[in-house]
Amino acid sequence: MDERVREHAEVLVDWSARVEAGDDVVVSVGPDAHELAVAVAEKLGERGANLLATYSSGEVTRAYLQAHDDAFDEAPAHELALVENADVYLSLGGGRNTSATADVPGERRRAYSEARNEIRETRLGTRWVSTAHPTRSLAQQANMAYEEYRDFAYDAILRDWESLADEMAQLKDLLDAGSEVRLVSSDTDLTMSIEDRTAVNSAASVAYDSHNLPSGEVFTAPYATEGEVTFDVPMTIRGESVRNVRLEFEDGAVVDYDAEQGEGVIGDVLETDDGARRLGELGIGMNRGIDRYTDNILFDEKMGDTVHLALGRAYDACLPDGQSGNDSAVHVDLITDVSTDSRLEIDGEVVQRNGIFRFEDGFDA
Secondary structure, eight states, X not given: OOHHHHHHHHIIIIIISOOOTTOEEEEEEOTTOHHHHHHHHHHHHHHTOEEEEEEOOHHHHHHHHHHSOSOOOSSOHHXXXXXXXXXXXXXXXXXXXXXXXTTSOHHHHHHHHHHTHHHHHHHTTSEEEEEEOOXXXXXXXXXXXXXXXXXXXXXXXXXXHHHHHHHHHHHHHHHHHOSEEEEEETTEEEEEEXXXXXXXXXOSXXXXXXXXXXXXXXXXXXXXXXXXXXXXXXXXXXXXEEEEEEEEEEXXXXXXXXXXXXXXXHHHHHTSOGGGGBEEEEEEEOBTTOOSOOSOHHHHTTBTTEEEEEEEOOOGGGSOTTOOOOOOSOEEEEEEEOSSSEEEEETTEEEEETTEETTSTTOOO
8 A cells, every 4th residue: 555545644634633532423425435445444443433434436426316206305314314414524536437427317316416415514513524535537637647647636635734824824814804705817707705704724624614624725704706707617517518607696606607518507506495596605715735636626726826706505614603605515616727827815905916825935915
């Protein structure tokens, strides 16, 4: 086993999920994440945690959904009980086909997602963390040799997370003190309110309200969105390629959209429910260990020189106590490159220009 697999498992169990003795841990294992699962199991055994491993396959999900009609039982009791009794939920991505569910009808996918909303909400109440084992399918999707992709993935995952957390805290402080964010580029002019919102310093640990490994972003929950934005970073959504998505917002909701490729899947997302037409997240990438697009949202949204916006569900960590943000059965991220001809403003003051933050060398006010 590559020693970096064990390092990945150690970061996941200790830094990210903060697993303790006696914790009940569910580990969802992708088909090609076997090595990482073995290393994680070893770490959980060392911690004295209780392990239950489950199998998660896009091809299995496809077979089930293709054979099913659109009438799904809401929150099946056996699956709900599993997440209700879990302290920690670890998702180890690593499938064999990144487009395994591409031909499942959109209406059926929406119905399945809506029926699982209570399960999803319950899982989000655990110390959950999602990560990915570098696999050949992910390397192929990134248009990289497997060995090259493996090096890339570990450069992003095996970071000095404490130092990066200190750096990202500077942006969190600016967002927490702000009321309005404006994103401007050659084809984007979008304003969002962030009044009374709390930004999350997403440093790959539940201690920071962060649930992805790798991470390396600062995000908040915007509202009252106005204007137009173009997402120029290619990506795959629900197994379909999406390119150059344009969204137009009025009174906080999407009123018009188009895309060079994948317009149909964007329409499916927007039709999920009322919340799917509103933003649940503004995220700003700060992980310089991610230096290229890989068509994998877990990595791409954390990349430096990018901003991403998510249609759908807002995260509770960004909201005042007792308040609910945008509610939806989906949370779908879209990414725009801000490395050239762009600026990010907070209350009229430029805090990032052409990908460089005001607290970094080379910033041009």
